[in-house]
Amino acid sequence: MQSNAQLEYDYSVVKLFTFATILFGIIGMLVGVIIAFQLAFPELSNLAGEYGTFGRLRPLHTNGVAFGFTLSGIFATWYYVGQRTLKMSLKESKFLMTVAKLHFWLYFITILLAVVTLIMGYTTSKEYAELEWPLDLLIVVWWVLWGVAMFGMIGMRRERAIYVSVWYYMSSFLAVAMLFLFNNMEVPTMFWANGAPSSAMHSISMYAGTNDALVQWWYGHNAVAFVFTTPIIGMIYYFLPKESGQNVFSYKLSVLAFWGLMFVYLWAGGHHLIYSTVPDWMQTMGSAMSIVLILPSWGSAINMLLTMKGEWGQLQTSPLIKFMIMASTFYMLSTIEGPIQAIKSVNAIAHFTDWIPGHVHDGTLGWVGFMIMASLFHMAPRMFKKEIYSKSLMETQFWIQTVGIVLYFTSMWIAGITQGMMWRAYDEYGSLLYSFIDTVTVLHPYYTLRGIGGLFYLTGFLIFAYNMFKTATSGRVLDKEPANASPMAS
């Protein structure tokens, strides 16, 4: 058996996915900023004919950031964390190396095709499952490849017990596989065209109406769980202790939080359908389980915060620690906000309003985005064997993006509650007080603020991309791998 010191990890696939994370991040966030400003200044919706309307671009944004940026980040960190915590190197297996590379290229092609087909208007309409059936088949192929790589790597491990991070990546692989398959059960209509020259890029859902909605939100909610939550928890369980040099605060808490999250998460999907036509007991269950969900969510977050016990001084010295602690804090905010919105009476006001995108974005921008960028920053000196190019740029990025997020969610809180209250307002004669358009025009300042918040975040992301690029190309060469705190030039 090789000793740890001699084990040389392979970063070729990690680098490819890192590149994809940055590329799709820029595209996805840029589209996000554009559509945010389209709501404030609708003329922007008509600059590129049918290809530039809000409707065409919105799925591009959600797919771009969820399945472009976030998934790339998950895969990049998986191939990094996986090798290290399992104590194996991809170099040791030609087969797994081939699988991993194939995984990357098929994935990359799929996302490029997704961009093209979504702009052209090929969509199933189901949120976060918009891609049409040929692309879905492609996704199944590389998802399976990821599974082969994952379990192959686990099979080759030298470390007997698998680390918490790996549990979370595993859960992501298994749950998304199940959710994706069931929600994307669709029938291509070309096989029943009966001679009509119909499109090959069209399918209809296996489920109809209320059932379709039920399956969709069972998927939609849990795509959030197993793309935006569990793998990101996997990241923080590895990168925070590693960067800070601290042990994870509590093993027991990590076990409790993990299995709790796994059991509770899927029940909560029903909170997307409160006051809809799905059975009442499911709505109530979704509502109640959302409250229960606070426990395992905060369990992980508190475990991470307590990991810093006695070492809070690092928050002052390391912007990287700052990113991770802020990420964990936003995770706590987001996982208390979600359950609040799932309470039936709150949901009556919040549902269909801008408070929902507001909630999504304090999670995605604050938690997912910060954690992925922090992870890549931590990985950079190890995979490029260079010092991080600039600490001050990292500081700048941190504050620009934090301000951006705060602008985003505060404006959307106000917008959402304003709109929700206006929709239900009656005058003294018992007539509706506002026509619908009144509840739209009132939102203009908040939409503008939200756009500016998004622009801040995008600017920060471009600084991140520049910092990473300079690290890879002109960072000072390190002669040995840093143990904990990542070295960075001022």
Next chain:
Amino acid sequence: MFHWLEQRPFFFAVMLFLTVAFAGFIEIIPDFAKASQPTVGTKPHTVLELAGRQVYIKDSCNACHSQLIRPFKSETDRYGMYSLSGEYAYDRPFLWGSKRTGPDLHRVGNYRTTEWHENHMMSPSDVVPGSIMPKYPHMFKNTADVATAYANANTQKQVFGVPYDKEGMPKLGSWEDAKAQALEDAKKVAADMKNQSVKDAVANGQVPEIVALIAYLNSLK
């Protein structure tokens, strides 16, 4: 037990999967038979309406418009009777949406006309000052995909047993029959429109997207 599992990835994965999937078994399976019964009087969409529904999906109208009226007085006052499960029995996919940047459309056919939609889709802010909806002039030029709408309807009929061609239900027949019927329906919509190029296109046997879309919107009642 957890230590044991953590050293045995296979059993770990099995346990994990069962734990995650549990809620799905309980929630989804029992409800399937019950929720898919159509309400009395609910009919599947005609081919022209389906073509319009496809336009609605293509341009992601559902990104900003819901089709789900919740059982609150403020909603029934604004949009009409609250939505019933059976009304959606033929909706593949469902189009409830999750965001009301614009108003709900589940019963828009009750209170908007062809003429209103024509003006509104061309330039929403001229009809509703302050509207932030994009203009859709391309719908007046693009041709609706009636062939795919036919394949869509026929798939529903053959695969899912949707009652096309039954008594009192929309006719489907062969592709030629359906095409002729869709054009016939399109003519009725175009008769209430004033855009000359749209009228000409329909007279020449073509169905612009706007005609199909309006047929669909008018059918939402």
